Amino acid sequence: MALPKLSKLELIIMEALWTKGPCSIREIHETFPARRKLAYSTVQTMVYRLEAKKALRRTKKIGTAFIFEAAVSREAAEHKLIDDLLGLFGGRSRPIIAHLIESGSFTREDVQEAEKLVSEHERREETE
Numbered sequence: 097m098a099l100p101k102l103s104k105l106e107l108i109i110m111e112a113l114w115t116k117g118p119c120s121i122r123e124i125h126e127t128f129p130a131r132r133k134l135a136y137s138t139v140q141t142m143v144y145r146l147e148a149k150k151a152l153r154r155t156k157k158i159g160t161a162f163i164f165e166a167a168v169s170r171e172a173a174e175h176k177l178i179d180d181l182l183g184l185f186g187g188r189s190r191p192i193i194a195h196l197i198e199s200g201s202f203t204r205e206d207v208q209e210a211e212k213l214v215s216e217h218e219r220r221e222e223t224e
Contacts, residue, residue: 100149113166120161
């Protein structure tokens with residue numbers, strides 16, 4: 097199954113589920129900070145949209161409240177976002193990395209971690 101494309105608001109809702117685990121819509125709504133508080137009905141609509149996209153699912157019902165859990169892992173959602181971003185650049189990662197370096201978001205530690213990941217990836221490819 098292809099991973100669904102998630103909007104920024106949908107990702108915030110998914111983050112609540114990834115962080116807290118299974119939640120009711122009320123519990124998801126309460127994770128929003130007071131300065132960014134959305135109407136309960138907005139969160140409810142977005143949860144139902146995420147359910148239709150199969151990004152989350154109902155696990156049980158307590159009283160009148162449904163409990164939802166993430167059906168898509170954080171890692172899978174991150175990979176989908178990165179793949180979509182790379183698609184915007186024709187698969188080229190260099191412009192993205194250049195921007196991260198210029199903005200100060202990509203540190204020397206990140207470079208070392210990236211080098212380590214590249215080495216591990218190359219070793220895996222050699223053994224396959």
